[in-house]
Amino acid sequence: MLIHATSEKKLGPTIPLHCPACLTENVDSQSYAMVDQVLFLFVLPLHTKATLFISCPKCRRTFKPLIPLEDFSAFPVEARGRYLKEHISVFQVLLALAAFFICWIPVAGVVIAGIALLVNWQAMAWLRLLSGIALAGGVLSTGIFLLLSV
Numbered sequence: 001m002l003i004h005a006t007s008e009k010k011l012g013p014t015i016p017l018h019c020p021a022c023l024t025e026n027v028d029s030q031s032y033a034m035v036d037q038v039l040f041l042f043v044l045p046l047h048t049k050a051t052l053f054i055s056c057p058k059c060r061r062t063f064k065p066l067i068p069l070e071d072f073s074a075f076p077v078e079a080r081g082r083y084l085k086e087h088i089s090v091f092q093v094l095l096a097l098a099a100f101f102i103c104w105i106p107v108a109g110v111v112i113a114g115i116a117l118l119v120n121w122q123a124m125a126w127l128r129l130l131s132g133i134a135l136a137g138g139v140l141s142t143g144i145f146l147l148l149s150v
């Protein structure tokens with residue numbers, strides 16, 4: 001193919017902070033850039049996009065920095081969390097939504113909702129709640145299905 005895309009993770013400096021999600025103090029969070037490139041003939045870059053992330057080694061949640069990485073050193077460790085926005089993947093959201101909407105299907109609903117809850121266990125509260133409701137709905141529909149089929 002003449003054009004192909006690459007995605008590379010480039011590690012950056014570690015940044016000490018108080019994690020705004022799990023509230024662990026003085027964690028050495030890892031910064032990294034996801035560099036997506038569209039290449040022509042494998043070498044000529046047509047498009048390059050780098051997205052910065054910071055991840056907490058304790059809870060493994062990912063954040064997008066709201067200020068440049070080098071500016072974090074200007075703030076005390078306890079204030080740095082204010083300049084982070086939690087990042088959730090499209091996959092996590094789609095899985096929770098799919099689980100929520102198909103949880104009424106006996107057995108399959110429980111399986112999908114169980115996977116959604118596992119994937120979103122460490123995520124934001126609303127994703128966990130949505131997956132949890134789906135699991136409860138799936139257990140209920142499967143239970144009713146089993147009772148009616150006896």
Ligand SMILES: [Zn+2]
Nearest residue numbers: 019022056059
């Ligand atoms: Zn954390």
